[in-house]
Amino acid sequence: MTTYPIRTLAALRRTWFFVPGADPAAHTAALRSDADAIVVDLEEMTAPPERPRARELIVALLDGAAGCGALGAVRINRLEHDGLADLEGVMSGRPHAIFLPHTETPEQLAALDAHLGALEQRYGIEHGATEIVPTIESAAGLTRLAALLASSPRIRYCMLASEDLAASLGARRTPGGDELLHARSRFLLDTIAAGCHPIDLPCTYRADAVLLRDMERSTQLGFRSKCAVFVEHIDAIHRALTPSSEDALAAQMLLDAHRAQQSTGITGAMGWIDAPDANNARRTLERYEAAN
Known part of the structure; x- marks a missing residue:
């Protein structure tokens, strides 16, 4: 029987590590890592033809995450796309949280809340136990953040994206990330003001020096939680977000x-x-x- 590192600090939710939905090797690597939360992505990281198989793999990964103390989460597609099929396929695995991409209206979140309530009842999950994590990927989502975060009691964390947000703003991406500084600051301010926990955008550059500079800025701004897309970033993020x-x-x-x-x-x-x-x-x- 395969054993994985026990996450004794998972409650701090320092890292939210995103992995593709249909990649068993990536799932194993995530379970072998020290990530506090593992987020399996059915949206950008999983091609539509692979999603039915990915949903089956995700249920197994969620069981593995629960066994080692990690928070298991799933990023579904928007409900008007494959999101409903995603929910139907993964809720038997009892995910701790569901990430909703491209969140821009309270109505999107209210609809997700209602579907989760019905599925929790079907699978004998305590009502409200499944958190919703809105993902802010556009100027429209960012400017409506206060209303979004007030739309469901399931919302305790919220995540800021990087590449789609930059595209929405028409920003030119640079390793220093100055082009997203205002958005990060506004996101942090509005999320905390709403009584929620902000998850900082991922560092999408693999260079160690870029990550270190990014973490310096992240902690300077006040973030205590961060998205990760590369497994080698996890330890550095934990060092930055865990007081010595x-x-x-x-x-x-x-x-x-x-x-x-x-x-x-x-x-x-x-x-x-x-x-x-x-x-x-x-x-x-x-x-x-x-x-x-």
Whole structure:
């Protein structure tokens, strides 16, 4: 019997690793990786003739993901395309989440919510247990984000795409990604304001240096969750999104200094510490404790 690494930190949802629906070797590689969440893609990564077979393979992969503690998810097609057939084919595998591509209207999400409710009842799944993750791939979706995220209680995470979004904007893609900086910032702001968790767009360049720069920007903006399309990116993403013991020690020292400053009014060796800095340190400690 094949065994896979147990994901002890999957609850942090640092990485959402996308793999093709009809590629068993890619499924095995995903299960052997340390990805927190495995998202099997029936849309762009799976040609229409391959989708019936892919749905069968996905049910098996979802079982494997559950066995090793990973979150198993599926990106379906739009409901007006093959999305309904995708749902019918994969829901017996009890996916943790369903990604909806090219989300632009609340009506799309309401329709998906209704179909999921019916399928949960059919398969004995607790009502509402299957999350919906809208994928924002256009200017229309991005500008309507607040309404989209309020359209279903199943929505707890939302993902920003890269290549389709750039095409929607008419942007020229570069490894530095400056052309998508405003979109990333707006997406992060609106998602957090809606009480949801933002998933940052994937780095679609394989160069290590490009990924490191991208992760520096991602964490600087405030993202704590990221899409991945290359298995070799997963470890680097985890390092960037998981506080180290040194990070935790520095955060604790800053909090201790802030408490002393609050009680005495005297500035310590670290200089004056503002409340936002203390709040960031507190969040770092909370995330460190969740990871240990």
